[in-house]
Amino acid sequence: MKLGFIGCGVISIAHVEGLEVLNRRRLETFELTAICDIEQERAENFATVVKKRLGKRPAIYTDYRLMLEKEQLDAVSVLITHDLHHTVAEDCFASGVHVQMQKPLAISPSFGVKMIADAKKFNRVLTLSEPSVLGxxxxxxxxxxxxxxxxxxxxxxxxxxxxxxxxxxxxxxxxxxxxxxxxxxxxxxxxxxxxxxxxxxxxxxxxxxxxxxxxxxxxxxxxxxxxxxxxxxxxxxxxxxxxxxxxxxxxxxxxxxxxxxxxxxxxxxxxxxxxxxxxxxxxxxxxxxxxxxxxxIVKHPFAHSYVELWEAIAKNKTPISSAxxxxxxxxxxxxxxxxxxxxxxxxxxxxxxxxxxxxxxxxxxxxxxxxxx
Ligand SMILES: NC(=O)c1ccc[n+]([C@@H]2O[C@H](COP(=O)([O-])OP(=O)(O)OC[C@H]3O[C@@H](n4cnc5c(N)ncnc54)[C@H](O)[C@@H]3O)[C@@H](O)[C@H]2O)c1
CATH class of the missing domain: 3.30.360.10 (Dihydrodipicolinate Reductase; domain 2)
Structure with missing residues (x-):
């Protein structure tokens, strides 16, 4: 399945490490084909890291809506500030894309409730990458x-x-x-x-x-x-x-x-x-x-988060780290x-x-x- 990242900041590298673990162990995994960050230079540098670790340079965007429109993505991992979690998730669902969200699910509980309702409305998967219960x-x-x-x-x-x-x-x-x-x-x-x-x-x-x-x-x-x-x-x-x-x-x-x-x-x-x-x-x-x-269970918590995302999409399995x-x-x-x-x-x-x-x-x-x- 094709995966995109929205946000290439502090935690994104740990996610690439997780994908690398799954590659190395030849487990079913995602291909990171596109990444987006509003800071072009950050996205460029991150694409270089992705190429080094996963073998292929992803397409680069500075506007995630354009990425959703142009790329045929199955899922995205959302790796940005908490105030944007709910709007970005809704845009992804509306584009037919499944979502792995970083903790906290949302900036506050009301937005979390909305995100779960949006996932249901668009019939898309919403998982949470919460390392404290994964790995x-x-x-x-x-x-x-x-x-x-x-x-x-x-x-x-x-x-x-x-x-x-x-x-x-x-x-x-x-x-x-x-x-x-x-x-x-x-x-x-x-x-x-x-x-x-x-x-x-x-x-x-x-x-x-x-x-x-x-x-x-x-x-x-x-x-x-x-x-x-x-x-x-x-x-x-x-x-x-x-x-x-x-x-x-x-x-x-x-x-x-x-x-x-x-x-x-x-x-x-x-x-x-x-x-x-x-x-x-x-x-x-x-x-x-x-x-x-x-x-x-795979050792690396973020590798596990992608196993969970894959199984939720492909096998309709309820993740441990659910929304x-x-x-x-x-x-x-x-x-x-x-x-x-x-x-x-x-x-x-x-x-x-x-x-x-x-x-x-x-x-x-x-x-x-x-x-x-
Ligand atoms: N252990 C963990 O699970 C863990 C650790 C750190 C962060 N996080 C979570 O991950 C998320 C990101 O945290 P971080 O530390 O990487 O933050 P960060 O500030 O380092 O990175 C966020 C990135 O998102 C980019 N960005 C902002 N708005 C954007 C937009 N509209 N479109 C595209 N890119 C945009 C920024 O330019 C930045 O590069 C947060 O939800 C945070 O709580 C989880």
Missing amino acids: AENVATARAIKEGVIGSLSLIIDYATVTLNRGFFAGTPWRHLKGRAGAGWINDHGVHRTHFFTEINGPIDEVFAYTEIFEKELSNSDVTINPTGEDTAVTVFKFKNGGLGHWMCATSAHGERTGGVWIYGHKGCFRPGKHVILEDGKSILMPELIDRYAPD ERGLEALGVVFAALESATIGQPVKVQDILNHKKHTYEDTVFEEMRSLEVN
């Missing part, structure tokens, strides 16, 4: 927990703080503006985590959070901005099945970063990417967990943001059915003002 290691982790390796889950602790020294995450100012990114790092990075939480232990019922913007100005040598997305979020939540969580995301740390996830069940502790330690002291390392629970699961993950993030705004715990369901949207309204407002400007 052998993550699939083994989810399957092992669901099969009870640590018993029933009681507590998740997830701490992630980074030191940006008042610069930009991944060198991209847009990530700190809610009108482009939906929120601060709690959306951009946080949605990886909430997708993982719900994948391993089912729906999250209720969330309470405090958020802040501690850094009032961020800059690099070219650009200075006043961020509107939160740089610090401290959140607690409760799963529908009773498990609890304590989850933290911050780009405002100085001096030393933190990172780590601990998942506790009544029989032991799971450290994703590392090991399981059971109460009798026995440990199980990741390679053994992969052999046991995910021998059928619906992506919407649920986004709902948890926005429940935290809503909670921090109104000062009360918030049910995820009230976000998904648009009963509570005080925070989301501020995103719409900023999107409108950025459009006007």
Whole structure:
């Protein structure tokens, strides 16, 4: 099947690596025949990388609508800022093209709902490339927990703080503006985590959070901005099945970063990417967990995302990383943001059915003002 990329930025190279893995293993895959970026030079440089890794130089566009019109594409991977996800997806569906979207599914839950409805309306596939639940290691982790390796889950602790020294995450100012990114790092990075939480232990019922913007100005040598997305979020939540969580995301740390996830069940502790330690002291390392629970899954998460896209199109198979699961993950993030705004715990369901949207309204407002400007 013929594939196009819309956006040739930071993450696009990891997708080419994923396609390269599938090529090398001679698995069914896509041919990357066209790429698009509004910055011509970026697209040109990226085409050179594609040629080197995949053997063929793709056609280059700076207007994705023209690419959709001229190329006979089966699918595209959308790799651009969050504010554009829903419009680009709709244009692709209307052109008869299936879509793999990057996380977060949309800039905010209402747009995610619209995208899923649009995919249905045009009878096209919409998958999500969410690496936190894809690839052998993550699939083994989810399957092992669901099969009870640590018993029933009681507590998740997830701490992630980074030191940006008042610069930009991944060198991209847009990530700190809610009108482009939906929120601060709690959306951009946080949605990886909430997708993982719900994948391993089912729906999250209720969330309470405090958020802040501690850094009032961020800059690099070219650009200075006043961020509107939160740089610090401290959140607690409760799963529908009773498990609890304590989850933290911050780009405002100085001096030393933190990172780590601990998942506790009544029989032991799971450290994703590392090991399981059971109460009798026995440990199980990741390679053994992969052999046991995910021998059928390709290692590279982005390679896996294209296996999922292929199987959804060719075999009508429901992907692990579906748009619906992506919407649920986004709902948890926005429940935290809503909670921090109104000062009360918030049910995820009230976000998904648009009963509570005080925070989301501020995103719409900023999107409108950025459009006007
Ligand atoms: N681990 C992950 O899964 C992961 C990691 C990073 C980013 N992402 C996601 O991937 C997406 C892209 O992030 P990034 O870090 O690559 O961003 P980026 O800013 O580095 O790249 C975006 C690219 O899109 C181009 N672009 C903007 N508007 C366009 C348009 N209308 N048509 C064509 N091109 C356009 C820009 O010029 C830029 O090159 C986001 O949704 C982000 O959250 C996912």
